[in-house]
Amino acid sequence: xxxxxxxxxxxxxxxxxxxxxxxxxxxxxxxxxxxxxxxxxxxxxxxxxxxxxxxxxxxxxxxxxxxxxxxxxxxxxxxxxxxxxxxxxxxxxxxxxxxxxxxxxxxxxxxxxxxxxxxxxxxxxxxxxxxxxxxxxxxxxxxxxxxxxxxxxxxxxxxxxxxxxxxxxxxxxxxxxxxxxxxxxxxxxxxxxxxxxxxxxxxxxxxxxxxxxxxxxxxxxxxxxxxxxxxxxxxxxxxxxxxxxxxxxxxxxxxxxxxxxxxxxxxxxxxxxxxxxxxxxxxxxxxxxxxxxxxxxxxxxxxxxxxxxxxxxxxxxxxxxxxxxxxxxxxxxxxxxxxxxxxxxxxxxxxxxxxxxxxxxxxxxxxxxxxxxxxxxxxxxxxxxxxxxxxxxxxxxxxxxxxxxxxxxxxxxxxxxxxxxxxxxxxxxxxxxxxxxxxxxxxxxxxxxxxxxxxxxxxxxxxxxxxxxxxxxxx
Amino acid sequence: xxxxxxxxxxxxxxxxxxxxxxxxxxxxxxxxxxxxxxxxxxxxxxxxxxxxxxxxxxxxxxxxxxxxxxxxxxxxxxxxxxxxxxxxxxxxxxxxxxxxxxxxxxxxxxxx
Numbered sequence: 259x260x261x262x263x264x265x266x267x268x269x270x271x272x273x274x275x276x277x278x279x280x281x282x283x284x285x286x287x288x289x290x291x292x293x294x295x296x297x298x299x300x301x302x303x304x305x306x307x308x309x310x311x312x313x314x315x316x317x318x319x320x321x322x323x324x325x326x327x328x329x330x331x332x333x334x335x336x337x338x339x340x341x342x343x344x345x346x347x348x349x350x351x352x353x354x355x356x357x358x359x360x361x362x363x364x365x366x367x368x369x370x371x372x373x374x375x376x377x378x379x380x381x382x383x384x385x386x387x388x389x390x391x392x393x394x395x396x397x398x399x400x401x402x403x404x405x406x407x408x409x410x411x412x413x414x415x416x417x418x419x420x421x422x423x424x425x426x427x428x429x430x431x432x433x434x435x436x437x438x439x440x441x442x443x444x445x446x447x448x449x450x451x452x453x454x455x456x457x458x459x460x461x462x463x464x465x466x467x468x469x470x471x472x473x474x475x476x477x478x479x480x481x482x483x484x485x486x487x488x489x490x491x492x493x494x495x496x497x498x499x500x501x502x503x504x505x506x507x508x509x510x511x512x513x514x515x516x517x518x519x520x521x522x523x524x525x526x527x528x529x530x531x532x533x534x535x536x537x538x539x540x541x542x543x544x545x546x547x548x549x550x551x552x553x554x555x556x557x558x559x560x561x562x563x564x565x566x567x568x569x570x571x572x573x574x575x576x577x578x579x580x581x582x583x584x585x586x587x588x589x590x591x592x593x594x595x596x597x598x599x600x601x602x603x604x605x606x607x608x609x610x611x612x613x614x615x616x617x618x619x620x621x622x623x624x625x626x627x628x629x630x631x632x633x634x635x636x637x638x639x640x641x642x643x644x645x646x647x648x649x650x651x652x653x654x655x656x657x658x659x660x661x662x663x664x665x666x667x668x669x670x671x672x673x674x675x676x677x678x679x680x681x682x683x684x685x686x687x688x689x690x691x692x693x694x695x696x697x698x699x700x701x702x703x704x705x706x707x708x709x710x711x712x713x714x715x716x717x718x719x720x721x722x723x724x725x726x727x728x729x730x731x732x733x
Numbered sequence: 734x735x736x737x738x739x740x741x742x743x744x745x746x747x748x749x750x751x752x753x754x755x756x757x758x759x760x761x762x763x764x765x766x767x768x769x770x771x772x773x774x775x776x777x778x779x780x781x782x783x784x785x786x787x788x789x790x791x792x793x794x795x796x797x798x799x800x801x802x803x804x805x806x807x808x809x810x811x812x813x814x815x816x817x818x819x820x821x822x823x824x825x826x827x828x829x830x831x832x833x834x835x836x837x838x839x840x841x842x843x844x845x
Contacts, residue, residue: 356828357828359820359824359825359827360820453788453789466788498793498806558777560773561776564772575748584830585829586829587830589831592840593840593841594842595842609759613763616764617767619747620736620740623744630768630771633774633779635785636779636782638785639782639785642788675766675767678767689785690788690791691788691789691791
């Protein structure tokens with residue numbers, strides 16, 4: 259059997275006794291060992307745990323018992339999510355030796371539904387970056403063009419799916435870190451509504467913006483993954499106590515008559531002409547499928563990046579205060595406590611993390627709080643209102659995911675501001691908390707993938723997935 | 734230049750970072766470049782706009798109610814007994830760089 263690439267393929271092959279979960283897991287590990295040295299998607303493999311789970315699934319299959327929805331499906335996890343007994347680094351040297359004593363809820367839910375967790379995926383340090391070049395370990399190469407970045411910060415999660423080293427993966431998205439790498443690597447990536455998926459066990463970057471979500475080869479697989487990880491979790495007070503729809507069952511509900519919004523602010527200067535053409539063609543396709551295309555305005559869009567980088571760094575400066583060398587992680591040798599803190603953080607954090615801690619601390623410091631942090635929070639209200647107004651007129655908004663296809667490794671590494679602008683079309687959904695998905699919508703002349711981004715109302719992932727699925731099926 | 738060498742030193746101190754001379758120079762350049770870009774927020778009139786600290790209130794708060802009742806969505810019953818178990822002691826200190834098995838150990842704070 260070839261390496262299966264959708265969740266149902268894998269599950270059905272095991273249920274039909276054509277293969278075993280163990281054989282599939284071993285096949286994926288063989289592939290990782292052969293191909294990952296050139297990609298760099300994985301930081302840690304957890305074969306023992308994976309093979310134990312695979313044996314459990316094979317036992318169920320052999321006994322003729324019903325198999326759970328993700329039975330035997332190889333899945334890998336961005337290394338910002340805690341995994342019991344499996345090293346979790348957040349891509350940082352400061353957590354190089356950290357072995358969590360518990361599982362992230364999203365990981366536990368996948369495993370409870372039968373998934374086989376292969377290992378932990380490379381990412382920008384503490385999920386801070388747009389290219390995965392800020393990993394303290396090694397950069398990830400885009401499987402579609404190895405001289406190019408996979409996007410970030412969940413670059414390993416996107417690359418592992420694109421290189422067929424995992425059937426699906428989990429990533430995190432604070433400003434576009436699922437959708438942008440999905441676009442760069444030509445796979446599907448979904449950021450749910452704020453509160454839809456528990457963040458318990460996610461190493462916090464910016465708590466009001468952090469989300470966990472899936473990467474997959476198909477929209478249906480993304481829907482299956484979301485259905486598994488969504489829902490109230492008593493361990494995360496921000497998780498919403500709202501019913502989880504059956505996203506998979508709703509996929510084939512016709513999209514005819516849905517109103518698709520197009521905002522001119524997402525098609526302005528800075529948008530690569532080939533990306534524009536591909537996204538416009540995708541919108542035309544949605545019109546052919548019976549959707550009504552409606553112009554909407556999101557007038558504050560140009561203020562999203564500056565507002566985001568104040569809010570995100572302010573929250574990061576507080577969240578990362580816990581890394582002080584006392585309870586876990588790396589500790590630098592020192593004779594006094596305060597010197598120990600400083601030396602530990604100096605040696606343990608990389609440059610981009612320090613830059614963001616500095617920016618956030620500055621924005622929160624006496625004399626600058628009103629000018630920066632409070633101002634950014636007010637602009638956040640304006641950005642959220644833009645969406646409120648637009649979603650009175652439309653059901654889904656269609657836009658590019660990123661302004662360009664994947665850029666070259668090293669291209670933006672010395673210019674933080676240029677790197678931040680890679681998130682120009684994605685950060686607003688994090689500030690407003692609305693769901694977004696990136697689906698492949700063609701390639702440029704160099705065969706680099708381009709992503710179509712669809713955004714929807716709070717907790718309306720079902721409609722967003724329906725449109726994404728209909729588009730995918732029609733192309 | 735809005736941010737000065739002195740600001741960088743002050744903020745590094747607040748953030749419990751030391752930073753090498755080279756890092757300080759780079760921080761000075763990068764913070765000024767980023768803050769110059771952020772300054773465009775000043776173009777927006779926001780005197781009458783309420784700040785947004787988090788997302789859930791935008792769609793979950795019950796605006797027909799007053800005070801803390803607006804946030805009923807975030808409340809839960811008090812737990813009187815049957816509290817969830819916390820991590821066992823030995824597990825909680827297992828990742829510590831320095832421990833005697835009971836406490837996290839750190840360099841001496843108070844000289845006697």
